[in-house]
Amino acid sequence: MPFRDLREFIAFLENQGDLKRISAPVSSELEITEIAHRLLRADGPALLFENVVGHSMPVAINLFCSERRMNWALEVQDADTLAARLEAMIDMVQGGPPQGMLNKLRTLGRLVHVGAFQPKTVSDPPCQQVVLTGEDVDLYTLPIIKCWPQDAGPYITLPLVITRDPDTGTQNYGIYRMQVFDRNTTGMHWQTHKVGARHYRASTEKLEVAVALGGDPASIWTGSAPLPPDIDEMILAGFIRDQGVELAQAVSVDLKVPAHAEIVLEGYVIPGEERMEGPFGDHTGYYSLAEPYPVFHVTTITRRHNPIYPTTFVGRPPTEDYWMGKVTERVFMPLIRLILPEVVDINMPAEGIFHNLILVSMKKEYPGHARKVMYGLWGLGLLSLTKVIVVVDDFVDVQNPSEVAWRVANNINPATDLVLVDGPIDDLDVASPTPRFGSKVGIDATRKGPEEGYHRQWPPDIEMSPDIRDRVTERWAELGLGDIIPSDRSAS
Numbered sequence: 202m203p204f205r206d207l208r209e210f211i212a213f214l215e216n217q218g219d220l221k222r223i224s225a226p227v228s229s230e231l232e233i234t235e236i237a238h239r240l241l242r243a244d245g246p247a248l249l250f251e252n253v254v255g256h257s258m259p260v261a262i263n264l265f266c267s268e269r270r271m272n273w274a275l276e277v278q279d280a281d282t283l284a285a286r287l288e289a290m291i292d293m294v295q296g297g298p299p300q301g302m303l304n305k306l307r308t309l310g311r312l313v314h315v316g317a318f319q320p321k322t323v324s325d326p327p328c329q330q331v332v333l334t335g336e337d338v339d340l341y342t343l344p345i346i347k348c349w350p351q352d353a354g355p356y357i358t359l360p361l362v363i364t365r366d367p368d369t370g371t372q373n374y375g376i377y378r379m380q381v382f383d384r385n386t387t388g389m390h391w392q393t394h395k396v397g398a399r400h401y402r403a404s405t406e407k408l409e410v411a412v413a414l415g416g417d418p419a420s421i422w423t424g425s426a427p428l429p430p431d432i433d434e435m436i437l438a439g440f441i442r443d444q445g446v447e448l449a450q451a452v453s454v455d456l457k458v459p460a461h462a463e464i465v466l467e468g469y470v471i472p473g474e475e476r477m478e479g480p481f482g483d484h485t486g487y488y489s490l491a492e493p494y495p496v497f498h499v500t501t502i503t504r505r506h507n508p509i510y511p512t513t514f515v516g517r518p519p520t521e522d523y524w525m526g527k528v529t530e531r532v533f534m535p536l537i538r539l540i541l542p543e544v545v546d547i548n549m550p551a552e553g554i555f556h557n558l559i560l561v562s563m564k565k566e567y568p569g570h571a572r573k574v575m576y577g578l579w580g581l582g583l584l585s586l587t588k589v590i591v592v593v594d595d596f597v598d599v600q601n602p603s604e605v606a607w608r609v610a611n612n613i614n615p616a617t618d619l620v621l622v623d624g625p626i627d628d629l630d631v632a633s634p635t636p637r638f639g640s641k642v643g644i645d646a647t648r649k650g651p652e653e654g655y656h657r658q659w660p661p662d663i664e665m666s667p668d669i670r671d672r673v674t675e676r677w678a679e680l681g682l683g684d685i686i687p688s689d690r691s692a693s
Contacts, residue, residue: 202444203417203419203442203443203444204274204276204417204419205417205461206327206416206417206461206462207261207264207415207416207417207418207421207461207463207509207511208509210274210417211261211264211509213273214247214264214270214273217273218246219246219247219269220246220247221240221247221248221249222251223236223248223249223250223252224251225252226252226253226254227250227252227253227254228253228254229254229255229256229344229345229346229347229355230346231348231349233250233253233346233512234346234347234514236248237262237263237514238514238516238520241263241266241520241521245263246263247261247263247264247266247270248261248263250262253344255344256342256343256344258343258344258508258509258510259509259510260509260511260512261509261510261511261512262512262513262514263513263521264511264513264521265418265525266513266521266523266524268524268527270524271524271527274418274419274422275418275419275422275441275528276419276441279531280527280530280531281531283528283532284531284533284534284535287440287532287535287536288535288538317439317443317444317445318436318437318439318440318443318445319436319439319445320435320436320445320448321446321447322447322449322457323449324449326447326449326458326461327460327461327505328413328458328459328460328462328465328503328504328505329449329452329465330503330504330506331503331505331506332452332501332502332503333501333502333503334453334500334501338384338385338500338501339384339385340381340383340385340387340466340499341381341384343357343464343510344510345357345510345512346358346512348481348482348514348515348516349481349482349488349514351482351488352481352482352488353380353479353480353481353491355380355381356378356379356380356387356388356481357378357379357381357387357414358378358512358514359376359421359512359513360379360412360413360414360424360466361374361375361376361412361414361416361421361424361459361462362374362375362376362377362412362424363411363456363457364396364397364400364401364408364409364410364456365400365409365455365456366399366400366403366430367403367404367405367408371430371431371432371433372433372435372456372457373397373430373434374423374433374434374435375396375424375425376425377389377390377391377392377395378481379497380478380481382476382496385468385499385500386496386499387499388476388479388497389401389494389495389496389497390478390494391494392628392629393637394583394586394627396430401470401472401495402472404470405472407471407472408470409454409455409456409467409469410456410467410468410469410470410497411451411454411456411465411466412465412466412467413458413459413462413465414464414466414510415459415462415463415464415508415510415511416459416461416463417446417459417461419441419446420435420438420459422438422525422528423435423437423438423441425522425525425529426529426533427529427533427582427583427584429582446459447459448460451467451503453467453468453500453501454467454468454469454501463504463505463509463511464502464503464504464508464510465502465504466497466499466501467499467503468498468500468501469500470496470497471495471496471498472495474495475495475496476493476494477491477492478491478492478493479491479492482515482516483516483629484516484518484520484522484555484629485554485629485630485631486516486554487631489628489629518551518554519551523551526555530547530548530549534546534547537578537581540577540581541574541577543563543564543565543574544561544562544563544574545562545563545564546561546599546600547560547561547562548560548599548600548602553589556583556586556587556626556627556630557587557588557589557630558587558588558589558591559584559589559590559591560591560593560602561578561590561591561592561593562594562596562597563592563647564595565594565647565648567652568650569653570647571643571647572645574590574592575590575592575620575643575645579622579641585624585625586626586627587641588630588639588641588642589641589642590641590642590643590644591605591609591643591644592643592644592645592646592647593605593609593612593646594608594647594648605646608646609646612646612647612648612649613644613646614655617653618644618645618646619643619644619645620642620643622640622641622643623638623640624639625638626638626639626641
């Protein structure tokens with residue numbers, strides 16, 4: 202059975218010996234971040250702070266910051282298992298691998314509307330056991346953390362922000378930071394290219410917003426998934442859980458919220474009303490500078506009787522968002538292959554901060570094929586923000602950055618193998634002289650032939666002959682080396 206809510210997942214982690222309760226008093230200002238950061242670097246357990254100074258709610262952090270915890274959260278052996286399920290579902294819906302662009306897009310549309318994964322509406326949800334309105338609305342009662350010394354203040358770091366498309370009525374769930382301005386207003390850091398910002402721009406009157414804190418782990422993760430604007434994240438969560446997510450009608454806004462959330466904030470954003478937000482330490486490893494962003498007015502807070510406040514922090518990579526993003530990379534591979542079937546694998550290294558670097562292996566069939574893949578990826582949703590795309594041949598292991606670096610350094614002729622383009626870039630990019638728009642580079646590190654201007658013989662890789670490798674393997678113990686296990690690299 203899938204996890205029903207956050208507390209079931211916390212109990213599971215504790216049973217696995219992968220959660221530490223901290224009863225000593227701890228400050229929500231900087232101290233929680235420093236403790237969680239040290240544990241993250243040591244591959245330590247998730248943390249539940251039970252005594253946050255000035256607050257009665259416990260704080261949960263580092264819930265997803267390892268591969269094993271992400272696998273547990275989504276109840277899979279590994280993320281590739283989930284990707285294989287999705288690929289099998291695509292084939293089943295289509296009746297075989299879809300051919301042609303339009304058929305592939307139709308397949309995706311049919312896939313996400315499979316009935317078994319649709320959310321279910323329930324009444325009397327746990328997230329509405331306590332309802333606070335009017336003067337009782339006070340964000341300062343929540344143990345909202347301040348992460349880094351130069352941050353503008355405390356901010357909500359793991360919210361599931363819920364909006365509805367004014368034109369289609371489709372709900373969207375996204376994770377956007379929310380700086381606390383006062384007891385009932387926050388910033389809404391809708392980056393330009395995110396769906397929440399799209400809904401904001403399309404609104405001619407106040408836009409209703411709900412913010413869920415907590416819920417089942419699959420639903421929390423889907424808030425970070427870069428789905429197309431017309432696809433409900435809760436359907437993806439239902440697919441992962443193999444069971445529809447339970448939603449409830451919000452109390453004061455016309456939105457559905459996760460029924461098993463710990464806390465829900467309800468309110469609105471007024472188009473054109475903005476306030477300076479930031480600076481904040483971000484996942485780039487730098488502070489993002491102060492800029493104007495919309496203001497979220499909180500009119501109602503609903504919560505459980507004894508809620509747990511979930512949070513995270515970002516900073517110099519890797520932090521928790523890296524492991525959440527790694528699952529996204531694996532799960533979305535089948536969808537990338539729907540459009541670009543020549544792609545074998547991709548890797549978004551932690552150092553690349555998601556949009557800064559993607560390593561791609563592909564089955565090259567014709568001259569310029571690597572460039573076709575680059576432009577194809579730049580045309581896929583939020584991959585349009587990718588600053589560097591490195592393309593290598595299908596036999597290169599892109600999950601091994603050392604091998605990729607070796608291939609790139611040897612295989613590229615800079616005068617002919619670099620593709621420079623201009624286009625949209627991430628709001629948080631620190632290098633571009635202009636915000637949200639800048640240059641990008643594609644690096645073709647595949648083997649080249651005469652049709653691509655390479656008129657020499659491409660040299661073969663150095664490899665030992667198979668008969669010698671087998672012979673040495675058979676004699677390994679005879680040589681007195683049985684206690685030494687050679688690496689794959691030394692055996693090649």
